[in-house]
Amino acid sequence: MVKLKKIGNIKIIICQDKQEVAQEGAKIFAEDTKENPSIVLGLATGETPVGMYQELIRMHKEEGLDFSRVTSFNLDEYVGLSGDHSQSYRYFMDDNLFNHINIDKAKTHVPSGIAEDVSVSCQKYEGDIKAQRGIDLQLLGIGSNGHIAFNEPGSPSESRTREVGLTEKTIKDNARFFENESEVPRKAVTMGIATILEAKKIVLLATGSNKAEVVARAIKSPATTDIPASFLQNHPDCVFVIDQEVANGL
Ligand code: GLP
Numbered sequence: 001m002v003k004l005k006k007i008g009n010i011k012i013i014i015c016q017d018k019q020e021v022a023q024e025g026a027k028i029f030a031e032d033t034k035e036n037p038s039i040v041l042g043l044a045t046g047e048t049p050v051g052m053y054q055e056l057i058r059m060h061k062e063e064g065l066d067f068s069r070v071t072s073f074n075l076d077e078y079v080g081l082s083g084d085h086s087q088s089y090r091y092f093m094d095d096n097l098f099n100h101i102n103i104d105k106a107k108t109h110v111p112s113g114i115a116e117d118v119s120v121s122c123q124k125y126e127g128d129i130k131a132q133r134g135i136d137l138q139l140l141g142i143g144s145n146g147h148i149a150f151n152e153p154g155s156p157s158e159s160r161t162r163e164v165g166l167t168e169k170t171i172k173d174n175a176r177f178f179e180n181e182s183e184v185p186r187k188a189v190t191m192g193i194a195t196i197l198e199a200k201k202i203v204l205l206a207t208g209s210n211k212a213e214v215v216a217r218a219i220k221s222p223a224t225t226d227i228p229a230s231f232l233q234n235h236p237d238c239v240f241v242i243d244q245e246v247a248n249g250l
Pocket of ligand 1 (some may be wrong): 045046048142170192200
């Protein structure tokens with residue numbers, strides 16, 4: 001049984017463990033997709049959403065959850081990695097979700113990490129989102145330094161899709177997915193804070209004791225560029241789905 005809480009604008013769903021976080025997250029995405037089959041989803045990578053994606057795949061296979069009219073936009077991509085690189089976020093999305101559901105791949109968008117002109121490609125990404133009349137439901141994780149997508153501490157609230165440098169902390173955190181730390185790209189393309197906050201509804205998933213402190217600061221400290229996730233306090237429809245270990249920090 002989940003517990004519900006609200007701190008300021010932020011609704012919080014407290015689950016027992018990460019399996020329940022995956023189920024609760026998937027429930028929100030499935031319900032909204034059933035209600036609006038042409039929904040525009042914002043999707044995230046990282047370890048946290050994998051269980052939720054597995055649950056959505058199960059719902060597609062066993063319950064006929066239909067993604068055929070869904071459009072998606074991913075948050076970010078590493079600069080220098082093409083979509084066939086096993087650590088690119090395009091590869092991650094194909095492997096962890098898109099290849100296992102009936103989404104039309106032509107309607108799935110991931111920022112390009114290999115664009116010749118990055119700023120033109122970032123502007124086009126923003127334009128493509130606008131052409132769909134914005135993102136209806138945005139999924140987020142949170143970095144251990146409070147980043148959302150690749151908006152590192154210091155990112156302005158009005159930032160939009162752009163190229164950014166990664167902090168030492170993020171490079172270290174993400175090294176676990178690569179052979180060694182030196183292989184982690186130093187730059188990424190990311191949706192901005194303003195791009196994210198324009199989504200009509202936002203769901204942030206966080207699990208594990210290492211996220212407890214940063215989630216508490218994101219919810220309770222005044223909104224600050226030091227903790228990019230704290231800008232979510234300004235969003236009218238934002239829900240954090242967290243496990244008990246994260247809730248212990250609140
Ligand atoms: C990466 C991604 C973020 C993600 C974060 C946390 O840096 N760019 O979108 O939220 O990792 O990842 P994890 O879920 O693996 O802790």
